[in-house]
Amino acid sequence: MSVVTSAAGGTEDVVDLVRTAIHEGEFAPNQRLVEADLSVQFGASRAAVRTALVQLAAEGLVERVQNRGARVRAVSLGEAIEISEVRMVVEGLCAAKAAERATDEDLEALRQIGDDMRGAVERGDVFAYSDLNRRLHTAVRAAAGQQVAEGVLERLRGQNVRHQFRLALLPGRASVSLPQHLEIIEAVRARDAARAEAAMRAHLASVIETLPQVGTSRLP
Amino acid sequence: MSVVTSAAGGTEDVVDLVRTAIHEGEFAPNQRLVEADLSVQFGASRAAVRTALVQLAAEGLVERVQNRGARVRAVSLGEAIEISEVRMVVEGLCAAKAAERATDEDLEALRQIGDDMRGAVERGDVFAYSDLNRRLHTAVRAAAGQQVAEGVLERLRGQNVRHQFRLALLPGRASVSLPQHLEIIEAVRARDAARAEAAMRAHLASVIETLPQVGTSRLP
DNA sequence: TGATCCAAGATTGTGAACAATACTTGCGCC
DNA sequence: GGCGCAAGTATTGTTCACAATCTTGGATCA
Numbered sequence: 309m310s311v312v313t314s315a316a317g318g319t320e321d322v323v324d325l326v327r328t329a330i331h332e333g334e335f336a337p338n339q340r341l342v343e344a345d346l347s348v349q350f351g352a353s354r355a356a357v358r359t360a361l362v363q364l365a366a367e368g369l370v371e372r373v374q375n376r377g378a379r380v381r382a383v384s385l386g387e388a389i390e391i392s393e394v395r396m397v398v399e400g401l402c403a404a405k406a407a408e409r410a411t412d413e414d415l416e417a418l419r420q421i422g423d424d425m426r427g428a429v430e431r432g433d434v435f436a437y438s439d440l441n442r443r444l445h446t447a448v449r450a451a452a453g454q455q456v457a458e459g460v461l462e463r464l465r466g467q468n469v470r471h472q473f474r475l476a477l478l479p480g481r482a483s484v485s486l487p488q489h490l491e492i493i494e495a496v497r498a499r500d501a502a503r504a505e506a507a508m509r510a511h512l513a514s515v516i517e518t519l520p521q522v523g524t525s526r527l528p
Numbered sequence: 529m530s531v532v533t534s535a536a537g538g539t540e541d542v543v544d545l546v547r548t549a550i551h552e553g554e555f556a557p558n559q560r561l562v563e564a565d566l567s568v569q570f571g572a573s574r575a576a577v578r579t580a581l582v583q584l585a586a587e588g589l590v591e592r593v594q595n596r597g598a599r600v601r602a603v604s605l606g607e608a609i610e611i612s613e614v615r616m617v618v619e620g621l622c623a624a625k626a627a628e629r630a631t632d633e634d635l636e637a638l639r640q641i642g643d644d645m646r647g648a649v650e651r652g653d654v655f656a657y658s659d660l661n662r663r664l665h666t667a668v669r670a671a672a673g674q675q676v677a678e679g680v681l682e683r684l685r686g687q688n689v690r691h692q693f694r695l696a697l698l699p700g701r702a703s704v705s706l707p708q709h710l711e712i713i714e715a716v717r718a719r720d721a722a723r724a725e726a727a728m729r730a731h732l733a734s735v736i737e738t739l740p741q742v743g744t745s746r747l748p
Numbered sequence: 749t750g751a752t753c754c755a756a757g758a759t760t761g762t763g764a765a766c767a768a769t770a771c772t773t774g775c776g777c778c
Numbered sequence: 779g780g781c782g783c784a785a786g787t788a789t790t791g792t793t794c795a796c797a798a799t800c801t802t803g804g805a806t807c808a
Contacts, residue, residue: 319791319792320594342758342759342760343759343760344758344759344760353791353792353793353794354760354793354794355791355792355793356791356792358579358760358761359578359579359582362579362582362583362586363582363583363585363586365583366582366583366586366587367586368679374540374760374761374799375759375760375761375798375799375800376759376760376799376800376801377759377760377800387675387676390674390675390676390677391676393621393674393676393677394618394621394674394676394677394680396621397617397618397620397621398614398617398618400617401613401614401616401617454610454613454614455607455610456607456610456611456613456614456684457610457613457614459588460614460680460684464676464680539761539762562788562789562790563789563790564788564789564790573761573762573763573764574763574764574790575761575762575763576761576762578790578791579761594769594790594791595768595769595770595789595790595791596769596770596771596789596790597770597789597790
């Protein structure tokens with residue numbers, strides 16, 4: 309494990325560094341984040357680290373208790389389910405908005421993603437499929453043009469990347485989710501808002517049902 | 529206008545003080561929040577004020593730009609609508625969960641709120657009705673037991689209290705929203721999740737339609 | 749043996765001073 | 779008279795030292 313990641317003077321840089329370190333798994337859940345340690349690790353001042361921790365605490369990535377420091381917040385399975393439930397309805401809203409507002413370029417991009425997904429599943433390329441999954445959700449959110457929803461989702465996504473990531477690796481998962489993804493794409497392309505919302509919600513409901521199989525265990 | 533609100537040493541206190549000051553309208557939208565001024569106004573150190581501003585920026589209440597300080601974030605009408613759209617789907621989720629999980633005490637509390645609402649409308653007491661409106665939404669969220677949704681809603685509510693507050697004062701608004709509120713209560717009490725969600729969404733859709741009449745003008 | 753208390757170490761919170769940056773005002777010049 | 783420029787002011791960002799608080803380990807005593 310590297311001790312000194314890089315030299316970052318500004319406080320904004322430290323926020324990104326700590327955030328990505330948490331996402332990459334370099335900082336495990338419940339691990340203590342001592343200000344002095346981070347300041348030497350990232351080559352930043354303790355004040356910058358402190359500011360970064362306050363901001364990350366507000367984002368829900370770390371937990372801070374008075375006079376006792378900060379630690380990486382661990383999201384339980386129950387909380388991951390709650391997060392996905394909220395994602396379900398908010399992404400449903402985005403799908404509906406996307407069906408109403410998407411430009412022709414947006415629709416073409418969605419069609420392309422759908423085709424690529426079929427190909428990835430045929431090749432059994434789970435990594436490519438996982439990436440396309442992420443791109444699909446991003447594309448729908450972008451087409452929706454709902455900035456507040458986008459912010460909420462971004463925030464929620466940051467809290468359970470761990471669970472999301474593991475989900476795509478489940479064997480046989482793709483064959484379940486592919487038709488759901490294609491239905492979302494088709495509904496948006498048909499500009500049917502209600503159908504798009506229903507399709508997105510059905511897809512995420514399926515994700516929620518699958519979550520318990522992933523559990524809360526550590527990454528390999 | 530009072531200059532010194534109170535003496536608050538801790539940084540958590542400063543967060544609350546600034547937050548309520550913004551909510552009460554003491555700090556107008558786009559007003560600059562100079563660290564030194566706030567530190568003397570609240571009797572806290574500049575570091576505490578600084579920390580508070582970082583946290584409030586992450587909450588979306590203030591805007592911070594590098595080397596240019598913080599100011600109260602102004603939410604446009606368009607953003608208020610987007611916020612309400614997200615609220616619509618998330619509170620819809622809460623209503624559905626509430627219908628599934630509410631205890632008998634919860635249901636009794638809802639029934640009481642409904643009765644009080646009828647009384648307030650009959651008396652023409654808009655202030656009491658506005659308060660009951662807030663209590664109804666709070667009660668539904670509490671009965672849902674969905675902590676993540678609650679956090680998201682709390683965050684969103686903090687950003688447009690201004691618009692929400694003005695809405696209740698519109699003449700004739702109560703006669704429109706009362707049946708919607710009663711339908712929500714009845715659906716939850718009937719433990720009909722789908723109907724509760726639909727009722728909550730219909731209610732907030734009506735709120736969204738009314739928002740443009742409120743506009744973005746200042747409070748009197 | 750076990751619990752309790754106290755002291756030392758570690759860590760966070762606070763305050764003041766200093767440096768860096770953006771904004772403003774006044775002056776000179778065209 | 780308007781425009782560019784430069785010094786001055788206001789404000790934020792950073793650093794450092796110190797105080798306050800929590801944790802840990804061992805000594806003391808029933």
